[in-house]
Amino acid sequence: MQPQMARGIADTASKPSEAPNRIRRQSDRGWSYTLRSWLGLIPFLLFCLLFEILPIIGGLAAYGVYNLRTGWLRNLLIGFSSIAANFAGVPLAFAFVATLGVTGFVTVAIQNWFHVSLYDHGFSIYQFWGLVMVYTYFQLPLMILVTLPALSALRPEWKEAATNLGATNFTYWRRVAFPILLPSLIAATMLLFANSFGAFATAFALAQGNIALVPILINFVVNGNVTVDFGLGNALAVGMIVILLIAVSFYTAMVRRANVWQGR
Amino acid sequence: MSIGGTTSGISQRATADNYPPRNSRLTRTDRRSIGIEKIMLALVMLYLLIPLGATLWFGLDTGKGIDFSIYQRIFADPDFSQTIITSLELAFGATILAVVLVTPTAYWVQLRIPRARPLLDFLSLVPFAMPAIVLAVGLLQEYSGSSGPLINILSLGLVPLLSNNLNIVNTPPLLVCAYVIIALPFVYRPIDNSLRAINTTVLTEAAYSLGSGWWRAFLTVILPNIWPGIISAALLTFSTVMGEFTLATLFSIYTFPIFLNNVGQQDAHRAASLAILSFIFTLVCVLGIILLVRRRPGGAAGQVDIAAAK
Numbered sequence A: 001m002q003p004q005m006a007r008g009i010a011d012t013a014s015k016p017s018e019a020p021n022r023i024r025r026q027s028d029r030g031w032s033y034t035l036r037s038w039l040g041l042i043p044f045l046l047f048c049l050l051f052e053i054l055p056i057i058g059g060l061a062a063y064g065v066y067n068l069r070t071g072w073l074r075n076l077l078i079g080f081s082s083i084a085a086n087f088a089g090v091p092l093a094f095a096f097v098a099t100l101g102v103t104g105f106v107t108v109a110i111q112n113w114f115h116v117s118l119y120d121h122g123f124s125i126y127q128f129w130g131l132v133m134v135y136t137y138f139q140l141p142l143m144i145l146v147t148l149p150a151l152s153a154l155r156p157e158w159k160e161a162a163t164n165l166g167a168t169n170f171t172y173w174r175r176v177a178f179p180i181l182l183p184s185l186i187a188a189t190m191l192l193f194a195n196s197f198g199a200f201a202t203a204f205a206l207a208q209g210n211i212a213l214v215p216i217l218i219n220f221v222v223n224g225n226v227t228v229d230f231g232l233g234n235a236l237a238v239g240m241i242v243i244l245l246i247a248v249s250f251y252t253a254m255v256r257r258a259n260v261w262q263g264r
Numbered sequence B: 001m002s003i004g005g006t007t008s009g010i011s012q013r014a015t016a017d018n019y020p021p022r023n024s025r026l027t028r029t030d031r032r033s034i035g036i037e038k039i040m041l042a043l044v045m046l047y048l049l050i051p052l053g054a055t056l057w058f059g060l061d062t063g064k065g066i067d068f069s070i071y072q073r074i075f076a077d078p079d080f081s082q083t084i085i086t087s088l089e090l091a092f093g094a095t096i097l098a099v100v101l102v103t104p105t106a107y108w109v110q111l112r113i114p115r116a117r118p119l120l121d122f123l124s125l126v127p128f129a130m131p132a133i134v135l136a137v138g139l140l141q142e143y144s145g146s147s148g149p150l151i152n153i154l155s156l157g158l159v160p161l162l163s164n165n166l167n168i169v170n171t172p173p174l175l176v177c178a179y180v181i182i183a184l185p186f187v188y189r190p191i192d193n194s195l196r197a198i199n200t201t202v203l204t205e206a207a208y209s210l211g212s213g214w215w216r217a218f219l220t221v222i223l224p225n226i227w228p229g230i231i232s233a234a235l236l237t238f239s240t241v242m243g244e245f246t247l248a249t250l251f252s253i254y255t256f257p258i259f260l261n262n263v264g265q266q267d268a269h270r271a272a273s274l275a276i277l278s279f280i281f282t283l284v285c286v287l288g289i290i291l292l293v294r295r296r297p298g299g300a301a302g303q304v305d306i307a308a309a310k
Helices: A002-013 A018-026 A033-039 A042-067 A070-086 A090-100 A103-113 A130-151 A156-163 A169-197 A200-205 A213-225 A231-264 B036-060 B067-075 B078-112 B114-123 B132-142 B149-154 B156-165 B172-197 B198-211 B214-225 B225-241 B246-252 B258-268 B269-294
Strands: none
Touching: A002 A169, A018 A070, A018 B258, A042 A103, A042 A130, A042 A169, A042 B036, A042 B078, A070 B269, A090 A103, A090 A130, A090 A200, A090 B036, A090 B269, A103 A200, A103 B036, A103 B258, A130 A169, A130 A200, A130 B114, A156 A169, A156 B172, A156 B246, A169 A231, A169 B114, A200 A213, A200 B258, A213 B246, B036 B132, B067 B078, B067 B198, B067 B269, B078 B172, B078 B214, B078 B225, B114 B172, B114 B269, B132 B172, B132 B246, B172 B246, B172 B258, B198 B214, B214 B225, B225 B269, B258 B269
């Protein structure tokens, strides 16, 4: 029973080269075991840090919404962003299966128009990059919604003063607006990171546990997929809390800095 | 500077509607150049709309053309009605409990200890530091009867009572309380915004000076004024609980998202139609928030909070 238990957890958590080590270390259950399983999940951490790309796209899109002069279109886009940000979870996973799955709409369309089969080239919605695309769906509107108040706190008088002193558009953005916006952007990034780090339903509904993510591993261990091991589940949860506390403390520090310039 | 009497540019506050002014140097004079932000916005909106369209098409198309009978079959499914009713009950319970708990608290804090507001803001960030999965693990450990003496003392004996005598683990009441914890930031933020938008202290003091007690002042004076915040909080909680999957899985209670997940593992077309139903439901909730909040001048203008059902 013991080697089976170890192999079961090893399948979901580590690279294949670590499997023999895992079985050998089965007896000394301690924090070293948890540390090992955490190291095996570093790709997952990288996955969340990948959301550094999102703030750029989301910030630019938010600026686009902010700059819209037609009021009804702006309100419509804000409303749609909040709906899309709220759509996360099980329905989103199946929406993406319907879009980019093996017989999905976009997959079939690309096959018919460009005669390129996505799945033959190794792309899969059920792997790492597919999951990144699905997470992006609800992270981008969240970024837009969180950045809009920061952008509307940029006073037009600053832009006028900068132009008055001879600054070009680019100089204004580089010297005046971007440093003021930077705390808000970092706070938004931390919020996105915390949001995606704790997201479980989307990943679980998409691949039913074939992706190595910490929440899915916690679910396996607590729900008795191979065995019920509350100790490992608790340890993983504490690790999650530590990382999230770091992110949330960054968030509050940045919000406090941003409030200086936003005058609240 | 016209004699006709239009206001000069200095005294006119530059809002988003009249800035940049039409004939100033600051407008984008070269109309042919579209800024990169508009392109990015268009791409983002396209990325958000394509899966919705694809899901709609995928759900209706069963290979023989558009077929609406799939919805008939969905509604005839007994599991569907059972899980919808369970989810609705949980959502109503959690919403009522959350609103009833938080509204008087927020009002009391605003009135008596406004300096404690940063503490409450920080507390409302806790569900971001402790996502649903971590909360579920903690609650399962706590109420399964193996909690240590420290917790027993700190909770004034309630935890052993609930876990040993009343056997509360894996039951709907515990799930409702967990939902309240998760929805706490989304309930607190709109109500706090509403309380800050009206002049709470002055209204309360006026009510007191006219002879009403605490509860009467709260129920008849403050509550009608913060109604947009309460509606917003209630709708956000409702839509969060209806879409919440993590806690229900770990507590083994059969709610609608779990039904959706099970269906999706077998039949992707039915799952796509159910996903569209879910989306329409979320759409109705958020539209309700936007419309109801905008109706009153006391509501927070345009700031719609986000609930992530994950």
